[in-house]
Amino acid sequence: MSQPLDIGIAGAGLAGSLLASLLAQDGHRVTVFERREDPRRSGFIGGRSINLALSTRGLEALTAIGLQEKIMKDVVPMRGRIMHDPDGRTSFHPYSVAPSDAINSVSRGELNIELLKAADEHENVTLHFEKPIVDVDFASGFIKVESTEGNEPESIKFDLIVGADGAYSTMRNAMQCYPQRAGFGFSQTFISHSYKELVIPPLSDGSHALDPNALHIWPRGASMMIALPNADGSFTCTLFWPREGQGTSFESLAAADDVTAYIGQIYPDAVNLMPTLEEDARNNPVSPLVMISCDHWYCGEHSVLLGDAAHAIVPFFGQGMNSAFQDCMVLREHLRTHDNNVRRAIVTFSEQQKPNGDAISKLSLDNFLIMRDRVSSRWFRLSQHVEKWLHRLMPSRVQPVYNLVSFTTTPYQEIVKRQARRRQSIKSLLAVLISLAALVIAFFIGTFT
Template sequence: MSDAVVVGGGPAGTVLAVLLARRGHRVRVYESRPDLRRVDIDAGRSINLALATRGMVVLDEVGVLDRVDPITVPLRGRLVHAPDGTCELQPYGNTADEVIHSVSRSDLNAILLDAAEEAGAEILFRHRCRQVDLDSGRLRFETPEGDRLVDAEVVYGADGANSEVRRALVEAGDARVRVDELDHGYKELTVPPGPDGAFRLDPHALHIWARESFMLIALPNPGGDFTATLFCAHEGPGASFAALDTPEAVETFFASEFPDLVPHVPDLADQFLAHPTGSLATVRCRGWSHGDRAVVLGDAAHAIVPFHGQGMNAAFESCLVLARHLDDHPDDRAAAFAAFEAERRPDTDAIADMALDNYLEMRSGVIDPRHVLRRRLALELERRFPGRFIPRYAMVMFHTIPYAEVQRRARRQAEILAELTDGVTELDQVDLERAAALVAAYDAENRARTADADWTDIRAGEVARGRITVATDTQGGEGAT
């Protein structure tokens, strides 16, 4: 069993630490920040996150799903706020289990730090990795007491999108990296609880103000507050962070674009001008490892934009895939690392693309009648042909079908939906006989292609039911659309 150093104690580093420690490795996790269980620190970005089925499967494997339940709020769909203040719920799925879970980033991280320690990992905080020598396995950490040198047999880089371990892989000639910065950024605002501690907006929906070139979303936290996030261009004459630089500009913009939110955030302009503007990027890396010495995973290997709520879920899944390859190659770690990337990179490339696509869906698709019709038809086809037609969103969020397979299926499904809605404005005008024939052919293609596949599809209900709370007032399907 190896002497493993994990750099980074975020979602990926902590889950990996549990999986390695349970397999008998000596595990030390080095985290640059203080211990967030003891010191109240700003998590740095996105206060809450959407947890999806594939992430929950991993949390179940790690043994913390029951502990996570109290810090989540289930969301049954998107509540789309029109400029005139009216709202429309667009359900995420067809069943009560098909909900996403809003979870506090720092509370979840705290649970995972506990789990890593319980599994036997040692966690050292305030240790910022500054250098990795891949040949000797020596790492240099900056600490409040000065620099510290640490020797490792194997280095797991779970140190996020600006990974120091990845930088060492690049310098050694193992990795090639492309960072695609998005020209849109984000800013978070807190919508406080109402006077009696109650939620000011429906707590069981993801609120979305889609305005085509920008959008605002709000996710609830268990304490009664919401985290609202504005996504818009960094620069430009219209809605841009550069243009929103005075209290008057901020107040005018919010009053005209999000009038129904304004009364709920009394200190809106103060928050807006005080909070940092975050950047978003996709990191595409080729060459995740250096022999049997080092490997990167999570955002360090595959950071994506947040519009499908999948970065952390994907990071969790990558930990499980890596652990499986280590099990499959007990005497050849280099082969395990290579097999891990060979299996996983097509999937992380696919979710990177789908996450970018979903920005368009969120900021303009949800208010485009043709898109809304296709989405309603997708849910209808799933009701009529269960298991044979699964809407793309559900395949990503409520199933564990590998992302690359989801992407392939989603492309074919988009063709089917386009054909069935051609010249149609209402769901009841769709030719259902034609739909049955198209779905039968599509299903046969899928079965033929995946006959020998070694993955299994775990659905939302299979992991959630009885383990994690779903909204009791969930109304899936037609009635709620």
């Protein structure tokens, strides 16, 4: 049995706190450094959306640290999409033919607190709050953390340093600057759409104002709204709109005299359920949507990124947290496989997961187009019906992409490959059909002229 490692984790968000427990289970000594206050003391203050969709990849990781049952008590399962058309009519579209397949709306704040409690129960885990990592020496494995007394930053040596510090990762930023010759290719891309959250509160009897067991979508081309149920009877609604522009945009909204009328003409059946619409729309921030991509996720001998820090994605597949949790599981697996040889583990981890990060990034952007436009198109629904019908006939051979992403732990990369193969098969089939038709026409022309 190999020696346990000294492991430092940047960030005590969802991925960082989960990873602490996973690594502590293997006997490693884990220290977590977080910039924010302890949410167990201060209440959760996040810069990010307040509810998330927990699906199979995330659940697998929660099972690994024995937290699944506890978390699942407070989630709201969503078994499909309810589409709201401009006239207020709704239609339900299940995610899967299996009634047990659901994605689960969960509170980001409460989940984070439970993960921190779980990590803190390990005596080989130390959690530091209001103590961010400010720099890393990637060659030696020393990190610098802000000292609480306002003195010089403290230097601490670790065998393994994990950057789980989110889309605006300090650790990745340090990688980008160090050393210049390392050739760390990197991009951050902001899509044209941003988001703003609104609220549908519970009815007077505490129940949900809309069907709680679905993800609600108001697909309106470039100006989509979605709503996810919360366990307290409320819904969190999110506007995904262009930041600027003449049409529906946050810029136009800010200039509008009557905010309720402005939003009401787009989602007429929703605004009546939003008593605080006026102030929410005025006061809640407009937040950008960023995609992060790095050539590789490791740097030097000791350091590796995962989750949003390595591959922040747009939220349209509900896979940000789920993919980050899968990263944590895979990283642990590589440490085990390589007998705690850190360099080998982080390089092979990066080689395995980077293509999966790229794949879920692509799928998430694709799903934006599906949600905002194509779910309301007859042709898309028809093709979905065909796919579901084939799935019923050959459940293991034909699985819709949505199901592979949400209800299996199949590597994302594999899903994209299967999708490409399926599209290619359809194209080839069409080409054969068209060629046959052309031959038949040519035959008739030849015969009758």
